[in-house]
Amino acid sequence: MASQRYLVIKTMFLISIAICKGMYSEIPGATMIDLKILFNANYEQISRSVSARGIGSIIGGFVGGFFMDRFSDWSDLLLAVFLTLGGLVFLFVPFVHDLGFLWFVFFATGIASGVANIAINVGVLQMWEEKAAPPLHAIHMGFGVGALLAPLLANPFLAVVADDQKNGTSAGNITFGNATEHYLKETAVQYPFVIIAFLIIGSGIPFFVYQCFHIKKHKTYSHINSEERRKPSLKEMINPATYADGSLFYGCVMFSLLFVYYFMTVGGEQMFGNFVRSFAVDNLHFSRDHASYLDTTFWACFTVGRFIGIVSSKFLSLRFLLITEVTLNFISVTTMDILATRGQSYLWGFTIAQGLIAAPLYPIGMSFGNTLVKISGVCLTLIEVAGSLGDFTFLWLTGKYYNLYGPHAILYGYQASSILVLIVGIFFLIVSCLRKDRFSRSEFASVELPVSTEVNEVKTSNLNNEKDEEIHIVKNY
Template sequence: MGTNATEKDFKDVQKGPTTVQKVVKTLVLIGAWACIGLNLEITGPTLKDLKLRANTNYEEISRAVSGRSIGFFIGAALGGFLVDKLDRYLDLMIAICLDLMGIFAVIAPHSPYVELMWFLFVMQGTFEGIINIAGQKLILELWREKASSPMHALHLGFGIGSFIVPQIANPFLAVPEYIDLRNTTNASLVGDITTTSLPELTTTVYVKESRIEWPFLIVGIIAVAESLLFHYYQFFGKNSRNPEIANVEKPSEAKSLKEIIDPATCASGNRIFGLGIFVLLFLYFFQAVGGERIYGKFIRAFAIDHLGMDGDEASLLNTEFWISFSAGRFLGFILAICIPIRILIVLECTGGLISAVLLNIFARDNSLALWILTVPMGIFIAPCFPSGVGWGDYHVKMTGFGITFLLLGGALGGVSYMWVIGHFYDSNGPLTLFYMLIAYSVLLCLFAFLLNIISCGKGNRFKEEENELEVVPGKDEKKFDSITGPPDYSSVVPPDGQNSKL
């Protein structure tokens, strides 16, 4: 049990997952993202019912739902630390977070208070943030320089869950009926009523009561069931991690807190370039998540309140958006294979801007135009998030803290956009949604172009790392010639007689 044994152990450690194992693990991760879509986008089709449950207005219920983004902010900050420090337990992290997300989803619709509802959504968002960082790190680790396409596939799962959930919720939603008071008022009051504004001439009667606790229960159970796969990977899955990346550092080489948060760590020592990239990516994700959030949450309410659609038709419109959203992420998955990420991100953002302009021109008072233009809107804005991650990983190394920083931008954007639209939707009317879409898409395009400008002259970071690795072995070989016997692996593999897990 000498040097040969340690050499063999060291070689075994270097073996990574096969292509089939990578694909299977990616599919399981896509399932986790589908659960996120189910549990967190259920608030879109149920927004009016949640408002009724809490007996409040759109501004207050929007603030409650925005708790998800605040929680996402917390989860992203906490997740970056946990992922870097507890790298071996990423699968267990995802499993536990899915379990807790499902539990809080079941509790949420039973809350009669906006404050309690806000807290429950904060907790769900926290678990989403941790899952996001752990899952994306696993994808980047598995696929390395080929991660752009799998990253789009990963986020496709969110879209799949999101377009399924309106159909799960729809049978349990309240059905309103609008009664014209002019037809039910006696003649002596007609003179007074006809001088009243239109909103006071109608009242709403619910012919079918809300039972939204059932769809929340269904999506919670699905999340818990999905978590079992990650429990299996943690305790029984072999070769499901890439050992070349998965924390095989010597204990003496563990990074300090200063090194973890230093942009130079992710940018091959170029602190100014790394800082510029991360600041722009932060602002990019602020817009990408915020705009995506308001359209998904408010399109159903807009269709009912402004265009007079009934609940079923508005739910189908919401479903159409999420189907288009999923199609956009699938299309991104395909196009990322053949189109450079620098070009792809610009095409997606520009398409979103054109769609937002067309919505403002044609769909303000036309339900058919809204049905048609919702499709390109969903297709173009969907891949902006995974493209941002793929673009960032192409230029700088995405550590746990690096991913955290991007997600913090997205979380802050989600909170800000939801609070702003909730306030102005009540005070200025439903068309606020379209005005905010224009602002969102213009800023998103601006930051996408700035990212490409600042990275001009910078190539693929993976090729740069490979070139560095080719130089280092040459130096090591000279050192090896000056000694007798094979290299000492004792610093990597524990001595015989101990558990040699890495």
Template sequence: MWWDERVSARFRRNLQPTLTYWSVFFSFGLCIAFLGPTLLDLRCQTRSSLSQITWVFFSQQFCLLLGSCLGGVFKRTLAQSLLALFASSLAISLVFAIIPLCHDVVLLAVVMAVAGLAMGCIDTISNMQLVKIYQKDSAIFLQALHFFVGFGALLSPLIADPFLSDTNCILANSTNASSSLPQLRRALPHHPNLSHLELPPRGLLVTRVSYAFWIMALINLPVPIAVFLLLYKERMVPCLNGSSPPLLPADELALETRPGDKDELSTPAQRPHTPPGHEDLFSCCQSRNFQGASFTYFAVHITGALVLFMTDGIVGEYSGFVYSYAVEEPLAVVHKVAGYLPSLFWAFITLGRLISIPVSYRMKPATMVFINVVGVLITFLLLLIFSSSVVFLFVGTASLGLFLSSTFPSMLAYTEDILQYRGCATTVLVTGAGIGEMVLQLLVGSIIHDRGSYSFLVCGMIFGCLAFTFYALLVFFHRMYPNPSPGMEPQPRALFWDGSESST
């Protein structure tokens, strides 16, 4: 095998929980990418204006951010984490099943808000639990985790595509009902205020998009079942515990010690019963967590979050607006051909995350992040130089997806390694990425509306430069960050301190 026996043994020992955390991230990916291609069919279903239906986007993204901030609340014990993951993954299946029944846009926004909260909890808890289990070996497993996001995000538009309407999905006698959905799909991201395009208040609804949601609900159903089986194995199902003795706090899955692990974990007295550092955002902000912390401690958190603010923001804005950019002048790509660009982007994100699994074992996370941000910067520069080439737009889209694919898990592993698995890196980075994806998408949409489609690439270039700048600052603060000596009590409080030096 291409990894050593120690990592392989730890993976075999934690096989079921690892596969379970990977599967819930498939649910996350399945839910994150379906809304764009189905939004206009949902507009027909709710008989709403485009300006009203686009608030569903905001509802999901805002609650995803809120769920990411609150996800650490459910992570105090392993039982709470697994119960939260079970509820979240089951909620996603229920959301898929309920969406076809939502004939009011407000109700649809509420349902998508529930989905956003579930996705945010999954995002925070799964990342945290894998870091807790594998610690300094977590980079490779985080790469695999985020591969499943890309796989789910690639799969959901492919499921929805056969059921999307090509013409007006409400039949009526009015001549105003003759507009085609492909034309509206082109206009949606470029012109956010299209409330003047009205649908007939009455008529026969002919959209078949409901079948796509029901198929996705069934595909996702094995995920909460897998989480329930892990709960049952760990004797944490509230009604099925029977007479089995409860697990000791130190026997939580993330802290499990077996023969052969003596070199990885120190004595039981050094293992905290509850991890003090990887908490929810509000707990992290408590002043007791900052006692004795240096300036570089805060700087590492902030610069790491800013890198992901930019890179995850690029993922959101590029996948959302590349279609609109392609169909406008000077490229004027045929609509059906341009429709392959978002799928190509997500396909190469998925491929990149798959490639990163073995690469991350041989290459340091800091090196991978450097390659990623430089690759993003060079790709946007070439896209600007060859802005009139349709062929290079496809090549650049694939290249951008490849370089962005492993940025998040590599940054998470790098930052946790700098902080010696103490502090609030996971919570802060997940929150920063969520804010970036929400804010930059809105910012780029308004700039394109005011300045034209060419500003799409200019914005990407600026964001890429900022990502590289923040990464350079992170490396600078890493050099300044104090490296605790073995046996010293770390400040602030330690999480999984094993007395070894940093591997960075």
């Protein structure tokens, strides 16, 4: 009972980190307009700086994947240190007043985020083993909760532009090139960044304590831990065949499909989540407050969608869930591309639908991928790198084309993402039907060979015992 309680409490701490990570990931989208005001920049310049977190996450993914597989006994310390450093750096976001330095700050926090992603997922897999599915879904739902809280936290500190209200006294001017906007309330966007930074630092403190307990336990049971498992070599870690039943070709194909799936899924999700508020204000003339409510609604529905995924995964097959999710995502995005710009009510409806539909794509891809190849620290690194590249690429390109072609660039980018996610999902389904899942293959192999081996060993052991008894009787006689 004590051990179970330990696992539950530690999982709750991991969920708190996921919530902080969701707030960190979404706060740039909730404050994009105010960051433009603060840095006197345009969407392309701000989104290019924010996209640096994607590059940092790639490096963090490699660091986390390597250390989780090679030095798993120090995983708690690694997580705590990078969370602390990431939170300290995140404090500087609203105070740097230089776009180049802002790029570096998001790059550094991206490294911490990448390490945290790997450490959280590997930690849950190691703690819960075959029972890891519900905790993993809870972790991913925690990200949605954090993303939901970010706009609510930011909204009281955002600027109020005079165009949003008919009456009021101007508190200042905002100048972009030759254009000047009057605003009723100055931005205080630095405060939500500071609050989130301290939450990130606080979420890492318990894992310094957990590392001390782990070291004590490791010393007490060192003779058991040394024999428990063999650490893989670097060559085995980077070889796709290691995770694909020894087939290099199959491993490379599956890794490529996983890369494309997560590149498009995370890229499209982050692009829509970060720019939906700006799209609502610039294209459909939402007030800033109503646009923040729209942003909050998207992440609220996203969280609900993750919860629905937890429930549905217990009653429906992974094949059915995968093909249903990618198909609904394609239909929803396509319909939104056609109708969302017709009015505010249309955008509200599609934002709600997209939050519910897009939410399970990430965990269902990981769960289904685990039936095709063995998901380990290195595989999670691949997923982290793919998602980080998608985050970086989509944010940068969307900011660029937003300035060139207007808000419609968001819908076009999301449409391309949904098409490729659908194609990869169909390939996953085909491969699954042709090869079956790896658990079925391993079960077949383990049932046929080891049983006969054990029987032979038992027979040999019995014969040896009988011979020893006969010799003992003869000697006594």
